[in-house]
Amino acid sequence: MHLSILKKTSMLTAILLLVFSSLAFAATNPGGPSTNGNTTISSTLSYADVVKILGDIEQSSKGKVEIFTLDEYGKSEADRSIYVAKVGTGSKKIWIQAQIHGNEKLVTEAALDLLKTYASSNSKDVQKVLAESTLYFIPMYNPDGAELNTRGTVIQSTGKSLDLNRDWTVDGGFVAKESQVVYAYWADLKPDFAIDLHHQGLKQVYGTNEATSFSLGVSLAPNGPTLPEYKDYNKVTRQMLAYVYDEMEGYGYTHIDRYQIVDRESQVGYDIDIKGGVVSAMMMGLNYNGLNPEHHSHPAVFFETKGNTSDGSLGQKSNGYLTKQNYLALKSLVYGYVTGEVYEVDPDHWSDIPAYPLAGYWTDYNGIVPIGESGF
Numbered sequence: 001m002h003l004s005i006l007k008k009t010s011m012l013t014a015i016l017l018l019v020f021s022s023l024a025f026a027a028t029n030p031g032g033p034s035t036n037g038n039t040t041i042s043s044t045l046s047y048a049d050v051v052k053i054l055g056d057i058e059q060s061s062k063g064k065v066e067i068f069t070l071d072e073y074g075k076s077e078a079d080r081s082i083y084v085a086k087v088g089t090g091s092k093k094i095w096i097q098a099q100i101h102g103n104e105k106l107v108t109e110a111a112l113d114l115l116k117t118y119a120s121s122n123s124k125d126v127q128k129v130l131a132e133s134t135l136y137f138i139p140m141y142n143p144d145g146a147e148l149n150t151r152g153t154v155i156q157s158t159g160k161s162l163d164l165n166r167d168w169t170v171d172g173g174f175v176a177k178e179s180q181v182v183y184a185y186w187a188d189l190k191p192d193f194a195i196d197l198h199h200q201g202l203k204q205v206y207g208t209n210e211a212t213s214f215s216l217g218v219s220l221a222p223n224g225p226t227l228p229e230y231k232d233y234n235k236v237t238r239q240m241l242a243y244v245y246d247e248m249e250g251y252g253y254t255h256i257d258r259y260q261i262v263d264r265e266s267q268v269g270y271d272i273d274i275k276g277g278v279v280s281a282m283m284m285g286l287n288y289n290g291l292n293p294e295h296h297s298h299p300a301v302f303f304e305t306k307g308n309t310s311d312g313s314l315g316q317k318s319n320g321y322l323t324k325q326n327y328l329a330l331k332s333l334v335y336g337y338v339t340g341e342v343y344e345v346d347p348d349h350w351s352d353i354p355a356y357p358l359a360g361y362w363t364d365y366n367g368i369v370p371i372g373e374s375g376f
């Protein structure tokens, strides 16, 4: 089944634009994989489901988990509350956001599963994490898009759909209410570290016939045009991804690679360098509306789980496996961050994560920057 989808998709275009990129070409191209009927979302969580589950977790956590909305900052374009779950008592603030793209469903479940673990487990690892950090989960960043099963949210004043993960920019950004609300909260909270959860379209691990089940990425490419300018994030983010990669191998998850936009015909890849992405703006210490005058910033990474509900590449059969993988990766990285184990990893081990030969950088400010042409 995967093979036939792969064949169809590869005929569409040489460059497969994965879901993190701004143009979801494969999902919108006529003749592409059907966007209707291939994938049911009835098995995924609705906004109401998420709100209920959060309430249940809070109730059963005996005071460990606190659930609240960001209503004091505002609501979504369609007037939905954006929910946050807080757990832990430690000083390190960890931000975990899921489903900024409303058609990327399973990541919300993974985040809620991890929250449940923190709410109920007495294991030593969990106790250590909760004693040394406080975690802030935003399990459904884009509730309107989640309800519509669309990547973006609809801006009420124009009726147009907007990608919330390109909207944290002072140059014409912060169009959506969601962006203003979450940014204002982020600027108040000043986290120390963030993980952003996504789904991607179909892709193969370089040099194999294996479909990638999970990709590890940084939205400002390590060793790329932008990231080396920002503190030691160029080092730390590579350490984090290499750490997760090793941990996941230990769990037996092997079809993991580095996040790239892949040119299938020439078998090369492009690392992304997206400045308008939320976690990019966090690393760059964006000061919007004077809310972050000290340019508070922190490292951030993202995970991409296989499949999304728009191109029919998400099958119910594999949902459990994919959610578990995401859960374990999240849990491992949080633990590695809290204990400092991530800093013991050789940052250059990052280049051992499978990836296509690097052809350049896929940017949201200068198109594709081929390697060599810019001195990188």
Ligand SMILES: [Zn+2]
Pocket (backbone or CB within 6 Å): 019, 020, 100, 101, 104, 197, 198, 199
């Ligand atoms: Zn996404």
